Amino acid sequence: MANQTNQVVDAYKDFYAGKDTEWRMLGAKYKARNIIEVSGEIRPRKVLEVGAGDGSILHFLNEANFAPELYAIEISDSGIEVIKERGLRNLKEVFKFDGYTIPYADNTFDLVILAHVLEHVEHERMLLRELKRVAKYVLVEVPLDYRFGVDKRMKHFLDYGHINMYTPTLLRFLLQSEGLEVLSDKTSLISTEITRFNEFINRGQSKRFTKVLKIELEYRIKNLLGNFLGKKKKEQFANAYTVLTKKSEQTLQIL
Template sequence: MADAGSIIAIYDDYYADGKVAAKREIASQQSVGHIEAILQGKTFEKILDIGAGEGAVLDKLNKRNLAKTLGAVEISTSGIEAIKARKIPSLKSLDVFDGYHIPHSDKSFDLGLAIHVVEHVEHERLFLAEAARVCKKLYIEVPLEHTRRLDRAIRMSGPSGHINFYTTLSFENLLKTSGLAVERLKVFPHDLAYEQHLAGRTKGWLKYKVRTEFLKIAPKAAMRSVAYMAGALCSSH
């Protein structure tokens, strides 16, 4: 059994005081937009949010009717309590898990979500194999922080528990070597609302324009220089 004790220690009380609520609310809006872009209008009977945090993504999935039934597993007890408090109508199962063992039967969900989870996971392929066991398809999203400024990314994201750093190539390789077939992979800049939340109205707008236009004009150079996000829709072999 893989030891998830250090991750549990970081996140057990992470959502208890609500300090991260505003950032996660904006980030969840961003992530659900990415999911919709990848799914291209497709909806599912049952979706499982793996590493559901405090439920911001679940709440938006419910409001946008992307699934008839939602389920969630989360490593943090404070996250579980925050999800319960939302009283999400389509959420039919909510469980604590250790990061590597999901308490559901094989292929019991049509789509699994792992949104900004894998960068925290010590044993990435064990995690992804378990997610693929339970879900017919997976949407996985990670930050692309392995740029020329990797040293800064390590310093900045260390307190949040990031231990894995990706390029598009290393992310795709991780998925393929975990036994997943990549159906669609997209690179996303941060949304304007997210940039402005972090940097303020004016500076955030400038960062948004630079990041977005750089990606359009010179994608390879942009991804070597600036952090983006990648989302991938996968199926298991």
């Protein structure tokens, strides 16, 4: 099993050391909502988050009492320290891992979560096979970077460490080709709360009424058109895609 390169591990070693906490928590609030909604009625007891970062998603899952047992693995030393410091009531264990090998036996978990991680992973299929090995259900969320004008934004995505791009169709194909059956899914727009924070706090733009109104109108128009024009158009407008899968008999056939 391949490991993450030392360069990747070093890049994330101190990544979560006391910076951008409010920004990550804001994004995590909506990611956790997507996870809870898409998980529907499966009611997992033991849940593992792979690539848990600083535990911000786990924080909201713990608050929602999503599962009585939460577990986390992460490549970043600083992330692991922040997760431990949170003192989450339902968190049972947190371990460092090499980016691919999950240190648990087959079928240990009811659900494994991979949220905004797959776009950073060099060997996607290797990691997906590990997720499938340790859990009955696999939930993945990715950003939808591939859209009109993507060629002009490639440096932006690379600066964020995104080395893979997906559409909902491409992700569904990847998951199904690895023997994972799609049970439920959801596309989502970036909330106006997140957009306002990014514009006025992260980027330091002046908080003009016209700018606030533009943010609100763009969100409402995209949401309205997506609902009116159907699933495919909704997927084109969306900024993230969340999908719940379970193990199936179909596997990738390599000639």
